[in-house]
Structures are given as C-alpha cells and as structure tokens.
Amino acid sequence: MRVLLALGGxxxxxxxxxxxxxxxxxxxxxxxxxxxxxLARDHDVVITHGNGPQVGNLLVxxxxxAAVVPPVGLDWCGAQTQGTLGFVLTTALDAALAAAGIDRRxxxxxxxxxxxxxxxxxxxxxxxxxxHLPADEAAVxxxxxxxxxxRGERGWRRVVGSPExxxxxxxxxxxxxxxxxxxxxxxxxxxxxxxxxPTGELAGVEAVIDKDLGAALLARTVGADVLVIGTDVPHxxxxxxxxxxxxxxxxxxxxxxxxxxxxxxxxxxxxxxxxAACRFVENGGTRAVITDLTHITEAVTGGAGTVVVPS
Numbered sequence: 001m002r003v004l005l006a007l008g009g010x011x012x013x014x015x016x017x018x019x020x021x022x023x024x025x026x027x028x029x030x031x032x033x034x035x036x037x038x039l040a041r042d043h044d045v046v047i048t049h050g051n052g053p054q055v056g057n058l059l060v061x062x063x064x065x066a067a068v069v070p071p072v073g074l075d076w077c078g079a080q081t082q083g084t085l086g087f088v089l090t091t092a093l094d095a096a097l098a099a100a101g102i103d104r105r106x107x108x109x110x111x112x113x114x115x116x117x118x119x120x121x122x123x124x125x126x127x128x129x130x131x132h133l134p135a136d137e138a139a140v141x142x143x144x145x146x147x148x149x150x151r152g153e154r155g156w157r158r159v160v161g162s163p164e165x166x167x168x169x170x171x172x173x174x175x176x177x178x179x180x181x182x183x184x185x186x187x188x189x190x191x192x193x194x195x196x197x198p199t200g201e202l203a204g205v206e207a208v209i210d211k212d213l214g215a216a217l218l219a220r221t222v223g224a225d226v227l228v229i230g231t232d233v234p235h236x237x238x239x240x241x242x243x244x245x246x247x248x249x250x251x252x253x254x255x256x257x258x259x260x261x262x263x264x265x266x267x268x269x270x271x272x273x274x275x276a277a278c279r280f281v282e283n284g285g286t287r288a289v290i291t292d293l294t295h296i297t298e299a300v301t302g303g304a305g306t307v308v309v310p311s
Contacts, residue, residue, distance in 0.1 A: 001286075002044040002178070003300055004224040006215035006276075007031055008231045011293060012049055012085060019053040028088045031230075032096035034296040035183065039102050043300065044178055046222050047089065050211045051081040051189035059130040059158070066140045074129075074160060075192050075204030082110050082188040089185045097183075107182045112169040112202065113191025113209055113217070119163035122195075122207055127162040129208065146206075161207040165191060165214050169202065171221035178222055190214030212276035216288075219280050227280040227288040228299045229273045234292050236274060236306040238264050250302065252311035253281045277308040 011031055014023035031047075038045050055077045062071035072080075086108025093106045115122060125147045133141075138148040138156035148156045168174070174186045190209030194202040212229060219227040235247035238259060248256070257278055265271040270290075277288035291305025298304035 001225040001300065002046070002223060003038055004046050004048065004215060004219035004222065004227045005035065005038070005296065006212060006227065006229045007047065007049040007293075008211075008229075011230055011232075012051075012088075013053050017053065019057060024054075024085070024088055025092070028085075028092035029096070031089070031293060032092035034230075034293050035093060036096040036100045036102060037297040038300060039097065039104055039183065040100060041297070041300075045183050046174065046178055046218070046224065047183070047185045048187045048211070048215045048218055049085055049089065049185070049189070051078065051085060052211075054081040054085065055189065055208075056130060063130070063133065063137065063141060066144060071141065071144055071146075073204060074206050074208060075194070078189050078192040078208075079110055082108070082192070085188055086110070086185045093183055093185075105182050107177050107184050109170055109174050109177070109184060109186040111171075111174070111187040111191050112194045112204075113165045113187065113214055114167040114169055114202070115163035115193050115195060115205070115207065115209065116166060117195040117197075117205075119161070122161035122163040122193075122205065125159045125161045125206075127160050127208060128157050129160055130158050132157050161205070162210060163193065163207055165209050165217045168214075168218050168221045169194065171218065174218070175222045187214050187218045191218075210272050210276075212272040213279070216276040216280045216283075219285065220283055224280075225286045226300055227277065227285055228296060228305075229277060229288065229290045230293050230296060231270075231273060231290060232292060234295055234305060236265065236270055236290050240264070240266075240270070248306040250307040250309060253278050253308055254311040256308055277306075281308050281310055 090106040132155035190211040193207040238246040289299040289305040295304035
C-alpha cells in the first residue's frame with residue numbers, strides 16, 4: 001500500500017514540548033523507527049509534518065532582531081522549517097533504514113501549496129501565532145506590515161490568515177520520487193502558502209495552512225491508499241476529559257462528521273485531524289487513521305487507532 005504519514009508538531013519535539021536541536025533530532029529518530037516498520041512490510045511511504053514549534057522559534061528570532069534585521073515572512077519561515085526538518089528526518093530515516101537492512105533512498109521536497117487570493121481565511125487574519133508582546137515591541141513589527149491585536153493583560157499577539165489548501169504545487173515531483181522508490185518528506189506545515197497572480201506567476205503570502213488539511217490534500221495528490229495522522233493520543237475521544245469519555249475505534253465517515261458537528265472535537269487540536277481524516281475518505285481514500293506513533297504499523301492495516309472508513 002501507499003501510506004501518507006502525517007506527523008504532528010509534537011512528534012518533532014521532546015515530551016515536554018522542548019524544541020532544541022537535540023530534542024528534534026531525538027524525536028525524528030523515534031518517528032524514523034516507526035517508518036522503518038512500515039517499509040519493512042513493503043509499503044510506499046510519504047511523510048509530512050507539523051512545524052508549529054519550529055516556526056514559533058523563528059518568529060521569536062524575528063522579533064528580537066526586528067530593529068536590526070527586517071523580519072522574514074511566514075512563507076519564508078515555512079520554507080526554512082521544511083528544509084531543516086527535511087534534513088533532520090531524512091538523516092534519521094537513512095540511519096533507521098540502514099539498521100533494518102532496508103535498501104530505500106530518502107528525499108525531502110520544499111513544497112508550495114496554492115491557496116486562493118480571495119479566500120476569506122486569508123483576507124481576514126484571525127489565527128494567532130507566536131508569543132505575546134508588550135505594545136511597544138509589537139509596534140515595531142506592525143511597522144514591518146504585520147497584524148497584531150491587543151489581547152488585554154497578556155499583551156499583544158500576532159494574527160495571520162489561514163486559507164484553504166487547493167493544490168500541492170510540487171505534488172507531481174513528490175509523486176515521481178515515490179514512484180521511483182524514494183521515501184519522501186514533503187509539504188511540511190501544510191505547505192508554503194502561495195497564490196497565483198493574474199500574470200500566472202506564484203507568490204508567497206503571509207499565512208499558515210492547517211497541516212492536517214494539507215496532509216489530506218497531499219495524500220490524494222500522491223495516490224495514497226491510507227492516511228495516518230500521528231498525534232500524541234492513541235484515539236480520537238468523545239466527551240474528552242469527562243468521566244464519560246469514549247475512545248473511538250472503527251467508525252463510518254458520516255457518523256464521525258455527526259460527532260464533530262455535535263462539538264466533540266476541539267478546534268485547535270483534534271478537530272482539524274478529524275476533518276482531514278473525513279476529507280480523505282470522502283474523496284476516495286480506503287481509510288484514514290488517527291493514532292500515536294507507537295501504533296503506526298498496526299494503524300495502516302486498520303488494527304489500531306480511530307479508523308475512519310466509508311459509510
């Protein structure tokens with residue numbers, strides 16, 4: 001089978017959320033071990049990943065140096081983290097595959113994802129990113145063209161657009177590499193957001209794309225049979241955090257959509273993962289699975305996690 005494995009941002013940091021270089025390298029080794037388990041079963045694997053902590057670190061560097069060096073846009077931050085995490089993941093994968101005696105090559109593709117210039121999510125920035133700052137420090141960044149909002153006692157916080165992903169621009173390159181036998185890392189962080197100008201050329205925009213929705217689109221683009229969304233819990237859960245909490249196993253997509261409509265999945269955490277899993281299955285995918293890295297191998301066959309199937 002062809003598997004699209006989406007690693008959450010937490011999968012690229014330490015358990016306490018630390019994102020020092022050594023933490024990210026150690027986390028990548030754990031993820032690479034799970035991928036080696038899939039490749040040992042002769043599956044094709046494409047990997048995408050979150051980049052929230054890494055972009056957050058870059059934003060802090062931008063803020064601290066804003067009076068000296070002009071800050072770069074979120075499209076540049078996305079490209080930088082794709083390059084760095086692609087390097088870290090492919091290096092970890094090469095070591096894991098060599099240790100397992102698996103003869104496969106790896107590659108990382110810096111990936112652009114097209115969004116609409118008219119997308120309301122792009123035109124009306126509302127997604128908070130980065131840390132809170134006092135008004136005077138935020139003003140320096142506003143002068144550089146960024147949008148910041150007063151959040152009361154905690155200070156000011158930057159908000160950006162979060163448009164719908166429409167096309168994986170570099171999807172054909174990723175698919176060609178997979179068809180040639182490569183294990184490919186691509187479309188990190190949902191992809192570098194770009195719009196197509198009236199002249200036909202592409203241009204980066206100040207936005208972030210939901211990484212899970214980007215993963216669902218990439219899975220369809222590369223012809224994946226299964227989408228596995230790796231997170232820090234083994235299942236999606238109804239009534240999470242209550243005595244009546246219920247872990248979900250195999251479930252039809254219509255029923256899962258109904259649970260989402262009833263408000264069971266938080267918008268900033270499990271909600272996008274459920275939406276992405278449903279989208280993949282609704283668009284012809286065999287199944288999508290939400291689970292943790294420990295159960296990745298079993299997840300591909302539907303033997304672990306929350307398994308979303310056609311209704």
